[in-house]
Amino acid sequence: MARVSRRFLEDSSSGATTMAFAQLASEAKRKPVIDLTLGQPDVTPPQTLVELLATEARGVGASRYPPPQGLAEYREAVASYMRDFYGVDAEPERVVALAGAKPGIAAAIYSVCDHGDAMLVLTPHFYAYVNAARMLGVKPVMARLRWDGGRLFIDEDEVKKAFEEHKPCLVIVNTPHNPTGLHLDRETLKLIGDLASEHNTLVLSDEVYSWLVFRGEHVPLLRLLGEERVIHLESFSKTLAIPGWRVGFLYAPREVVKATVFFNSNVYTGIPRFIQLAVAKYITAYREDMVEYVERVRKLYGRRARVFTEALSQLEDLIDVYEPAAGFFLFPRVERLIEKLGVGSAERLVELMAREVGVLAVPGTVFGEEWRGYIRVSLTAPESRLREAAARIGELATRGA
Amino acid sequence: MARVSRRFLEDSSSGATTMAFAQLASEAKRKPVIDLTLGQPDVTPPQTLVELLATEARGVGASRYPPPQGLAEYREAVASYMRDFYGVDAEPERVVALAGAKPGIAAAIYSVCDHGDAMLVLTPHFYAYVNAARMLGVKPVMARLRWDGGRLFIDEDEVKKAFEEHKPCLVIVNTPHNPTGLHLDRETLKLIGDLASEHNTLVLSDEVYSWLVFRGEHVPLLRLLGEERVIHLESFSKTLAIPGWRVGFLYAPREVVKATVFFNSNVYTGIPRFIQLAVAKYITAYREDMVEYVERVRKLYGRRARVFTEALSQLEDLIDVYEPAAGFFLFPRVERLIEKLGVGSAERLVELMAREVGVLAVPGTVFGEEWRGYIRVSLTAPESRLREAAARIGELATRGA
Structure with missing residues (x-):
């Protein structure tokens, strides 16, 4: 076997990237998959x-x-x-x-x-x-x-x-x-x-x-x-x-x-x-086209952020979530969901979500080892799909009960 | 002043890149400049x-x-x-x-x-x-x-x-x-x-x-x-x-x-x-288009390599040069030219060539500190310009005499 640097072995053991999680899609039983892994705009460019x-x-x-x-x-x-x-x-x-x-x-x-x-x-x-x-x-x-x-x-x-x-x-x-x-x-x-x-x-x-x-x-x-x-x-x-x-x-x-x-x-x-x-x-x-485009996209994500926060808030026994002020993501705390499902970690939860209900997310640990009790979900799907994603997570929680 | 890493200061002091030398053009008295700095194809892509x-x-x-x-x-x-x-x-x-x-x-x-x-x-x-x-x-x-x-x-x-x-x-x-x-x-x-x-x-x-x-x-x-x-x-x-x-x-x-x-x-x-x-x-x-294109370009550079080697060889009192077997460049030894012009180094020679006769080259030291007696010239100009470049270098040598 070719020699590989110790630094890569060390870096990669704790250096997960969001991109690795987009690949969970292939394991999903439930199709179509709702992919909320990347900060990948689902709108087309101007x-x-x-x-x-x-x-x-x-x-x-x-x-x-x-x-x-x-x-x-x-x-x-x-x-x-x-x-x-x-x-x-x-x-x-x-x-x-x-x-x-x-x-x-x-x-x-x-x-x-x-x-x-x-x-x-x-x-x-x-x-x-x-x-x-x-x-x-x-x-x-x-x-x-x-x-x-x-x-x-x-x-x-x-x-x-x-x-x-x-x-x-x-x-x-x-x-x-x-x-x-x-x-x-x-x-x-x-x-x-x-x-x-x-x-x-x-x-x-x-x-x-x-x-x-x-x-x-x-x-x-x-x-x-x-x-x-x-x-x-x-x-x-x-x-x-x-x-x-x-x-x-x-x-x-x-x-x-x-x-x-x-x-x-x-x-x-x-x-x-x-x-x-x-x-x-x-x-x-x-410039005018740009400003008009960005304004439209901003409003779109803003509405999605509200809708998705509300939908996830309905699982309040299991998930804590804040409405974001900006950006592409929610970062809900899912400790109680992890506990209820008995999966032990956000990584396992993310795998289970992918496999069982076809919702792809990124475990909090990608953003630091201590964020074990969180997942990141992106706003890069239409409102109806975000509602559906929240419903699927709720369904998983029920099933796991 | 903002703090800058010691490593950048050390790296950059000995880490010249060819790109830096393309900028000598602005100093040239003789126009148009013949730019032989980069491995930049002068042919258009397919x-x-x-x-x-x-x-x-x-x-x-x-x-x-x-x-x-x-x-x-x-x-x-x-x-x-x-x-x-x-x-x-x-x-x-x-x-x-x-x-x-x-x-x-x-x-x-x-x-x-x-x-x-x-x-x-x-x-x-x-x-x-x-x-x-x-x-x-x-x-x-x-x-x-x-x-x-x-x-x-x-x-x-x-x-x-x-x-x-x-x-x-x-x-x-x-x-x-x-x-x-x-x-x-x-x-x-x-x-x-x-x-x-x-x-x-x-x-x-x-x-x-x-x-x-x-x-x-x-x-x-x-x-x-x-x-x-x-x-x-x-x-x-x-x-x-x-x-x-x-x-x-x-x-x-x-x-x-x-x-x-x-x-x-x-x-x-x-x-x-x-x-x-x-x-x-x-x-x-x-694939056919590609092979035909690459073949044509290969022949073009091959002819230029021969022509430029021959032209530079006429300055044999001052320049040692081998005809390349491949690639984009000649790497002539110019120690005697440096000595004759009294410029002391390839860096100074390259500056003089740029300023006085509008031929841009890269000093050998970009390819290692010990290559002080060499310059790199690229084949990315038509044959007539390469002959002209050799003639201008000869002219500089005469002028410097």
């Missing part, structure tokens, strides 16, 4: 954008290497987007085009953290934060998020202690939040900012769900904490329903930009010109 | 392939997440391509779709090497081998390649010693070779294979230039060393003149496949479905 892509794909020079920082056209379009929507006087020189948001996580960690450093992660958390850190020899340190009454916040003492004990190279903040669908409030963000400032730590702000806010307002972290403190990370995957195009960006202090460009140059070069050009044109020359 | 891309971009589901291992259609097409052209009974389960060949380098190192391990690199070498290793905390150990009479080979004792002293986790072999454009002979490959086998080391075989062999025959390393010893890495960038599409693959033992899929999942997810589908259809349903 038709104008798709046409722009097809046109740009045929363009002269479309097949040539992209520069690792991204095309000037793309970086200018992103800067203009940030000026108009975030009120930030963004410079194209500080934008780096990325293959979605993910490479920005690894690149940011590479940029500011050395081997053996600690990085602060608020958990539950997107799996790639921890997996990318481990790949790069950086130690993730966890601070547990708390939520109550539909509000997401940190334990101030815990986070302060983490800063003091570990002197983290980077702190990752994600709001709107995956998997809970909640927002960190300004007070919490301000506190993290103060601590980061005090310890001269950069904040990686993952804002891929910034356009899907159902209640309240989204203010980008770089507006709150200052542009020199924040690496702003964003993707068009959710906003424009194009996760498969792999197109996103980061906006960062100049030193981080340099390191990210070096990361791109050595890990995947960059993203196709035609994809950059199509998105750049769409978000500038078709 | 029109059929471009049309397939535009069609697939509009397809239902084109915008959805790709699976991190790649679509079944793509992996099956690659397996069939390997069966038909390499005579390998390839299994689609052992193919991983990659964003070009580059992510395969980082993924392979991650898969088999632990932090602090040594990795054996034959130098001169593609920069990403060393930069990706350093990013992942792996120590590159160099063995110098030698060439003579248009033959590329290793120093047997040096490579044996490297294996014994460093017990490398991985050895990277690249043939056809960048930057020299030469081939490692079978005897050399066999020797590396024996040593790898003896030390239970995997071989990463970078074969991105496999389709551009002007003289001799290309036999994939996995045919020579066995499929369990080799991670075969390939890209369609050069073969189909689509470097900007970022599409390639690796074929590896199952354990490495798993680790590479995990790497993809956490670093960039995967590559767009429409790109995978267009390439998959082209290399299977349009």
Whole structure:
């Protein structure tokens, strides 16, 4: 057998990804399956954008290497987007085009953290934060998020202690939040900012769900904490329903930009010109179409969030659930359901749900080992299917009784 | 100033990439510039392939997440391509779709090497081998390649010693070779294979230039060393003149496949479905078109290689050059030219060439610190321009006298 690195064996043993759970579908007895695993928009992307892509794909020079920082056209379009929507006087020189948001996580960690450093992660958390850190020899340190009454916040003492004990190279903040669908409030963000400032730590702000806010307002972290403190990370995957195009960006202090460009140059070069050009044109020359599209999608997910929360709330003996303020997901607590069914863990529950009632979800442990009593379900199915999913879970609970 | 990791500062100080040198163009007094920096095909990709891309971009589901291992259609097409052209009974389960060949380098190192391990690199070498290793905390150990009479080979004792002293986790072999454009002979490959086998080391075989062999025959390393010893890495960038599409693959033992899929999942997810589908259809349903295209391009580069070698050979007092057997590049020794012009290094020579005569090249040091006396020039310009480039270099030498 070929030798495999110990680090992969260790990383992968605790480094599950959501994608692995989409494969449960094949085991389901009950068809059709309701797949609520991925943050995969079930709406189609704007038709104008798709046409722009097809046109740009045929363009002269479309097949040539992209520069690792991204095309000037793309970086200018992103800067203009940030000026108009975030009120930030963004410079194209500080934008780096990325293959979605993910490479920005690894690149940011590479940029500011050395081997053996600690990085602060608020958990539950997107799996790639921890997996990318481990790949790069950086130690993730966890601070547990708390939520109550539909509000997401940190334990101030815990986070302060983490800063003091570990002197983290980077702190990752994600709001709107995956998997809970909640927002960190300004007070919490301000506190993290103060601590980061005090310890001269950069904040990686993952804002891929910034356009899907159902209640309240989204203010980008770089507006709150200052542009020199924040690496702003964003993707068009959710906003424009194009996760498969792999197109996103980061906006960062100049030193981080340099390191990210070096990361791109050595890990995947960059993203196709035609994809950059199509998105750049769409978000500038078709601004009205974009705003109308995003608004429509936002309302759609907002309604689904309400409907699904209500439907799951009817299983209140077994499931605790908050209505999300934003994003793609619910993160219900299912401890009592696990207990009632005698399956022992969220992983087993998810397998049972897949097999017996054809509802696919992701166990909470994908977002941190301690989230054993939770599952993540996405809002990426029509309202009637979300109601049906809740009913099927209820049926499973009855059957298991 | 934001804190930047020491590792980036160290990596980037010795980790130049070819892309940085393409920017010299802006300094050139003499226009138009002849850009010989990148392995960027100047031919257009097959029109059929471009049309397939535009069609697939509009397809239902084109915008959805790709699976991190790649679509079944793509992996099956690659397996069939390997069966038909390499005579390998390839299994689609052992193919991983990659964003070009580059992510395969980082993924392979991650898969088999632990932090602090040594990795054996034959130098001169593609920069990403060393930069990706350093990013992942792996120590590159160099063995110098030698060439003579248009033959590329290793120093047997040096490579044996490297294996014994460093017990490398991985050895990277690249043939056809960048930057020299030469081939490692079978005897050399066999020797590396024996040593790898003896030390239970995997071989990463970078074969991105496999389709551009002007003289001799290309036999994939996995045919020579066995499929369990080799991670075969390939890209369609050069073969189909689509470097900007970022599409390639690796074929590896199952354990490495798993680790590479995990790497993809956490670093960039995967590559767009429409790109995978267009390439998959082209290399299977349009096989005849593909073979005819590649053959035409191969002949074109072969003629350019001869013409440019002859033109540079006329400066024999100043430049030593071999005619490449394959690939995109010449790697002439320019020590005497550097001396005559009194510039002291290949970096300075490259700057002078750019500024004074508008010929852009890459200094040998990009391919290893010790290659100070060399430059790399690509074959990605028409014959008349390559003759003109040689004439301009001659003119610079005269002027400098």
